[in-house]
Amino acid sequence: MKAFEKNIRRVEPYVPGEQPQHKVIKLNTNENPYPPAPGVKKVLEQMDADRLRLYPDPEASVLVEALAEHYGVGKGQVFVGVGSDDVLSMCFLTFFNSEKPVLFPDITYSFYKVWAELYRIPYECQKLDESFRIVREDYYKENGGVIFPNPNAPTGIYEGLEFVEDIIAHNQDVIVIVDEAYIDFAGKSALELLERYENLIVVQTFSKARSMAGMRIGYAIASPELIKHLNDVKYSFNSYTMNQTSLACGVEAVKDQAYFERTVKQIVDTRAWAVKQFEELGFTCLDSGANFVFVTHPAHDAGELFEELKKDGIYVRYWGSGRIRQYLRITIGTREEMEALFAFFRNKFID
């Protein structure tokens, strides 16, 4: 080992789903199968490249204002970042500075562990129960902060507001982050709890329901005090996180509520239909509030299905370890994409 190597930080990185460069049926990273709102395309077509000489607005005002208006909160209550990954990572850095462990589920978005390790934050995973549900009592103990997604990933299970509030209410001495990447496909958001809990941060993204994973926009909504702390950390190392194009496109996406509702409904409808198809084929599906389903089959090995699907040009997500070894996470695509998936299963299972 070279002398300088001993001072290099070593972390276990997050491993995202593959982004194959050839054409495949891509049901592996929970992207939206529909294009972004038409206004987004228009902005891109009318973009003036000359403006790129200038730095973007460090306060990201146009987007912050559009989101504040949309959700009926103050401008001082919105923080935007480069995808919710950026926002969540900034939250870890800003709010999780206790000696006590941060709590999150053992089966959840695997980035939480990566950030905790990167920032040297102690953490303790809480086991999901037999049916892959979060056990609320596990979050009653002393801790340095709490984070969980609702719906959870990769299970897709959504817990009602009463459940979410119970966890927040038991943790009023620390910051509780509810990661709502999939909330638009599920039910009520924890946003309405903000009035009562000044320790709550709700994080959402444009990547899933707003079809803009490639643009990288996420946001946090919380009390003005917490948002100020987030901004202080952001300005302490990079003022210009949001580029001009993202800001302009983000505003257009927020404005088109009708398009948003229509495409979300299409995905929710396709999900309901797909769940029936999976069940007819003998799969067990966890109850999903997301744009994906988490499925297992009693007679077919998940790892083998994953490999065979891939050979056929259909990409799904597979972890192949621990309690989820026999599960596949399958994004809800268009009806046609799902038809192709089910045709594959029917052919295979009949042989």
Ligand SMILES: *Cc1c(COP(=O)(O)O)cnc(C)c1O
């Ligand atoms: C997709 C996802 C995110 C991150 O999304 P961004 O593309 O970074 O906005 C965060 N949390 C969960 C649970 C997700 O599934």
